[in-house]
Amino acid sequence: MVLPEYASSTEVAVERWRNGGVSNSRSHDMVAEEVPVALEYNGISHAVMMASPADLEDFALGFSLTEGILQDRSELFDCEIVSAADGIQVQMQIATQRFVALKEKRRNLTGRTGCGLCGAETLQQAVRKPAPVVSHARFSAAAIYAAMAEMQKQQHLQQVTGATHAAAWLQADGTIALVREDVGRHNALDKLIGGLMQLEPKHDFASGAVLITSRASYEMVQKAASMGCGFIVAVSAPTALAIRLAEQAGVTLLGFVRQPGHVVYAHPQRLAPA
Known part of the structure; x- marks a missing residue:
């Protein structure tokens, strides 16, 4: 999904140079958009990411799973993309158990500043080690x-x-x-x-x-x-x-x-x- 207010690219005026001089003083280029995207869980903002404003439902679900906020897609009940004054809000409703765990994690981080990895309280949390995979890909x-x-x-x-x-x-x-x-x-x-x-x-x-x-x-x-x-x-x-x-x-x-x-x-x- 791409909101009408936020296309993934936009046209801008540019000045092209070649061999040390202007080769085309009137030209245009297409550049990628970069938009603040706020990820909210049950009404509470968790993170703001700079992202391309497309496929944000996919982004919200993927981020929630890979960051351990959700353990399964069934724990995401609703996802609404809302255009805001300074960016985009992704408003998610998640299972109560997962929200309680997220709030506890946030509570433990209260008062800490300058963390290198957002949401990481300890070195063990910063470098998370997934379980060994069993893959038959070849x-x-x-x-x-x-x-x-x-x-x-x-x-x-x-x-x-x-x-x-x-x-x-x-x-x-x-x-x-x-x-x-x-x-x-x-x-x-x-x-x-x-x-x-x-x-x-x-x-x-x-x-x-x-x-x-x-x-x-x-x-x-x-x-x-x-x-x-x-x-x-x-x-x-x-x-x-x-x-x-x-x-x-x-x-x-x-x-x-x-x-x-x-x-x-x-x-x-x-x-x-x-």
Whole structure:
């Protein structure tokens, strides 16, 4: 969903230069919009994220699941997108048990300032370790390269603006099931997870792979692994912490995936021969 007040891109006047001088003094460019999005649970604001104003229902559900606010999509009863004066409010109604747990977490954080990771009270909370995944996904290098090329074709906002990340789901049959874009790489992954969780029947994250157009940071691996995904493909490098988490969680992690090569950083057993 894109609110009428907030398109995902807008046209602006620009001055183009080439070889040290103005080549076109009257020109226009399409740029990506970046909007404050407030995530509210049962009337209480929890976080404000800068995001692309599209697929916000998917974003809200994906964020809620990967951040541990919800344990299942059935715990989200309602989600309303409301345009506000300075941004967008995503007003969610969630199960009482999950809301009580969220309030307790917020109460424990009262009075603390300068936290590096929002919502983290201790080092253990900051570096969350998901349970080891049990994934039967298996892909050849050729299938992965083809999927990355197909994802690029479906990055419509990136094609227009050149300013967004994408996350895509690679199905067991080698086809791309869903692509989500955002100015933030974490947001794009949350949107993808939320979109997949909207599908019927309930989505099986153990059957495929997540493709991302960014580096594979710890948070990207944590979010995917928390949903049971055992295969992550990144166009850029992973961090050392992301590699360690992938090793511990049983996640196959590929980086620098650019045909005709890639680097395997963890659990190569899910790579099928060509």
